[in-house]
Amino acid sequence: MRKQTVKNLLLALMIVPMMVSCKKTSDLNGVDMDTDIKVNEPAPVALHPNATGTPVTITIEQNQQSYQVAGNFLGLSYETNNLLWSNNLNGKSNAQIQLIRNLGEGVLRVGGTSSGRMYWSDKAVSKGSKTDSITTTQIDALASFSKTLGWPVIFGLNLAKYEPEVQAKLAKYVSGSLGSSLMAFQAGNEPNAYGELGFRKQGYSYNDFQGEWKAYFDAVRKLTPNAPFAGPDVIGGANWVSSFAGKYKNNVNLMTVHYYNNGPASDESITYKTILEPDTKLGAYLDKVNDASAKNGLKYRLSECNSIFNGGGKAGVSDVFAASLWALDMMWTVAEHNGQGVNFHSGSAQNFTAIATVNGKTSARPVYYGMLAFKYGAVGGRVLNVKTAATTVNQAAHAVVKNGTTAVTLINKGDKDILYTVRLTNNASTVTVARLTAPSADATSGIAFGGSSADEKGNFAIASTESFNVNQKSFTIQVPAYSAAVVNVN
Structure with a gap:
């Protein structure tokens, strides 16, 4: 018995090390x-x-x-006044079209702060057209651009100037021109900042907004019964997202929010290393947005985002290679929190734009290359x-x-x-x-x-x-x- 015991012990000592993790x-x-x-x-x-x-x-x-990472996860966001520029969103720049096509499927969004300062003229452009008015000419050019790319459009209506009936007429024309290329309307851009922006008195609340939003929804649906909607298009404001989703889950197809890593651009302490630091805010915010959306049978999208807010981003930060790495990591974070996509705010020569047009020449900027890497490494998986x-x-x-x-x-x-x-x-x-x-x-x-x-x-x-x-x-x-x-x- 003693010999057998010793033999078994030796066998055990030989076997155990092979089973232990190092x-x-x-x-x-x-x-x-x-x-x-x-x-x-x-x-x-x-x-x-x-x-x-x-x-x-x-x-x-x-x-x-x-x-699953949505096939149309990638997107670009433009200020409404970009529709007035000769080489933006109208198909006149072949290089712009090709650069966007390189990204595969995607979504265009037109809105931003300028949407609250633009007016609907309901006629074609002419010598008498005001510089702050959108005409049927620009809407038709946008529709052609969207259809050429195969990218649908999220279109922002002007809620800052409260005119439900006027904006309903604009929505009817946009819907007729874009047809199936219209993804959704949004009423208002960052309404939870209206008091700060001077569009409303200080203290403008969610209750104020939701009543105005519903008036826009009803006015648009009266003229265009099947018009799709998204919202609330807030910056931060997770509590607004939760309230809006609960109240209007049967009126919208998508929840939309904004996000910027840092800012304002005038902050001299912000460097390219700032945006590369671990973002401790984004994941928690996205969880709140996703929970509020999913609870009401909806999904969400970042309809506007970028590195640094104000001033079109910050030189030396938003327009350098660090922004490529930031954008790539940020998109992954959104995908891992069930976000349906990201629309990078862009346009002309802004520091943070993904595609720039300067002196008639269109080129890819740093954020664009982050989008390319995400397309090849994530989209559809x-x-x-x-x-x-x-x-x-x-x-x-x-x-x-x-x-x-x-x-x-x-x-x-x-x-x-x-x-x-x-x-x-x-x-x-x-x-x-x-x-x-x-x-x-x-x-x-x-x-x-x-x-x-x-x-x-x-x-x-x-x-x-x-x-x-x-x-x-x-x-x-x-x-x-x-x-x-x-x-x-x-």
């Missing part, structure tokens, strides 16, 4: 990182054998699929759970699965290279990498995705990727400082 304390910052690697598993395949960087380990739960081991590194990791391919987006928002260890639930055969890069975080040119930039005609195609054979469940990949990588795993 805790690996690593990393240049002295952070404990639980890699949870079984000792009988092979070491991760090194995609870049000689690469260095601060180690970060992520684990992707490939069999735990969540929300189902969100996966990504677990990141404890780290103080300024980075973000996201993933979806689409048609059997797991697409992982790795974003390095700091000034040190990162060496990621990517751990998968399922065995991987091949890995393909397309990178989002620029000469520096504050670069305004030289921005590329997949080794390519849009040309002067707006054409874009990925020029270079990296391909690797893996044939196991884990690999390491380097993501240099201030860059991102879209990693397709098959």
